[in-house]
Amino acid sequence: MAPVEFWFEFASTYSYPAAIAVEQAAHDRGLTVRWRPFLLAPILQAEGWKDSPFNIYPAKGAYMWRDVARICAGQGLAFRKPTQFPRNGLLPARIACRFTGESWVPEFVRRVYAANFADDQDISSPFVIGELLTKLGQMPADILRAAQADESKNALRAQTETAIKIGLFGAPSFVVEGEIFWGGDRLEAALDWASGKRAL
Amino acid sequence: MAPVEFWFEFASTYSYPAAIAVEQAAHDRGLTVRWRPFLLAPILQAEGWKDSPFNIYPAKGAYMWRDVARICAGQGLAFRKPTQFPRNGLLPARIACRFTGESWVPEFVRRVYAANFADDQDISSPFVIGELLTKLGQMPADILRAAQADESKNALRAQTETAIKIGLFGAPSFVVEGEIFWGGDRLEAALDWASGKRAL
Numbered sequence: 001m002a003p004v005e006f007w008f009e010f011a012s013t014y015s016y017p018a019a020i021a022v023e024q025a026a027h028d029r030g031l032t033v034r035w036r037p038f039l040l041a042p043i044l045q046a047e048g049w050k051d052s053p054f055n056i057y058p059a060k061g062a063y064m065w066r067d068v069a070r071i072c073a074g075q076g077l078a079f080r081k082p083t084q085f086p087r088n089g090l091l092p093a094r095i096a097c098r099f100t101g102e103s104w105v106p107e108f109v110r111r112v113y114a115a116n117f118a119d120d121q122d123i124s125s126p127f128v129i130g131e132l133l134t135k136l137g138q139m140p141a142d143i144l145r146a147a148q149a150d151e152s153k154n155a156l157r158a159q160t161e162t163a164i165k166i167g168l169f170g171a172p173s174f175v176v177e178g179e180i181f182w183g184g185d186r187l188e189a190a191l192d193w194a195s196g197k198r199a200l
Numbered sequence: 201m202a203p204v205e206f207w208f209e210f211a212s213t214y215s216y217p218a219a220i221a222v223e224q225a226a227h228d229r230g231l232t233v234r235w236r237p238f239l240l241a242p243i244l245q246a247e248g249w250k251d252s253p254f255n256i257y258p259a260k261g262a263y264m265w266r267d268v269a270r271i272c273a274g275q276g277l278a279f280r281k282p283t284q285f286p287r288n289g290l291l292p293a294r295i296a297c298r299f300t301g302e303s304w305v306p307e308f309v310r311r312v313y314a315a316n317f318a319d320d321q322d323i324s325s326p327f328v329i330g331e332l333l334t335k336l337g338q339m340p341a342d343i344l345r346a347a348q349a350d351e352s353k354n355a356l357r358a359q360t361e362t363a364i365k366i367g368l369f370g371a372p373s374f375v376v377e378g379e380i381f382w383g384g385d386r387l388e389a390a391l392d393w394a395s396g397k398r399a400l
Contacts, residue, residue: 199276
């Protein structure tokens with residue numbers, strides 16, 4: 001069975017409930033998840049957007065906040081509208097990209113999302129991220145230093161370029177053998193596809 | 201139990217599989233559907249878009265065509281990418297708005313969608329629409345004349361204004377007691393809400 005790539009951006013509201021749910025849902029069906037952080041800002045900027053479309057288009061934004069609150073409630077997830085949106089997710093994205101494959105990364109990703117969307121914390125702050133890492137039993141200083149190395153910056157840049165190349169334009173997106181499913185509500189469709197349940 | 205309002209635009213690809221599915225899915229759960237045609241163009245134009253976002257943003261467009269094909273295949277629905285997109289759905293929208301509540305309207309809506317997205321027919325043509333009406337046992341001349349009366353034009357205009365007022369920005373949208381669910385893939389969430397299954 002094909003692995004499920006989970007492409008996410010830490011600033012993205014809809015990525016939060018999806019990031020919390022994806023691994024358990026995949027494991028329940030015997031599937032594995034590959035975590036793929038990327039940056040949405042360069043993609044949106046290339047389309048002429050200088051801010052989140054949810055800020056630019058008020059009706060879309062009002063709907064999104066209500067919808068995310070509803071989805072989180074449905075999953076039994078804490079949710080609080082952050083006082084700042086979108087938050088800069090560059091630092092945790094570099095970490096998740098640099099250390100992808102490490103056993104602590106999935107839980108790190110989930111906790112960064114909860115920090116942003118349940119606890120209203122500034123996820124661009126090395127102090128906030130360092131504290132999360134400490135709670136996961138990691139050494140914050142080493143990881144934060146590694147995340148700022150050119151190698152890490154380039155890795156995230158390359159992954160964002162890959163996102164564009166394979167046709168991604170929003171987050172979260174699930175990718176299974178090149179097949180894209182955009183939006184957290186397409187999780188089941190992506191898992192079906194990965195399990196070989198394909199109508200097309 | 202609350203009725204499910206189905207807000208749709210005949211030019212909208214994602215509205216096609218949703219329009220085919222909504223009534224049966226609602227009836228299966230003892231719910232009724234209210235059909236609410238509206239025009240998306242004035243809403244998109246107010247946001248600065250002079251064409252479908254799927255034409256303006258190539259990655260979004262490429263994804264949409266693949267996604268709609270996948271969704272239709274999953275529902276066992278015929279689908280062919282129309283040679284013209286978006287097609288002008290003004291005429292059938294006026295008819296569906298003017299005759300809303302008539303018993304033939306739901307089937308008319310489904311057949312207009314199939315004409316556009318399965319048979320690649322020009323749904324702005326009175327001949328195409330007239331033929332559909334004839335097959336439904338209706339009198340095309342009377343209905344087409346009524347659809348072009350000021351009363352019908354104003355009714356559709358008013359319904360589009362209502363759409364904007366209640367916060368709609370895309371199609372299809374399900375509305376249940378003012379609660380909006382945007383996108384065909386939110387059908388189940390809307391039916392849950394209408395059935396009183398609400399987490400929030």
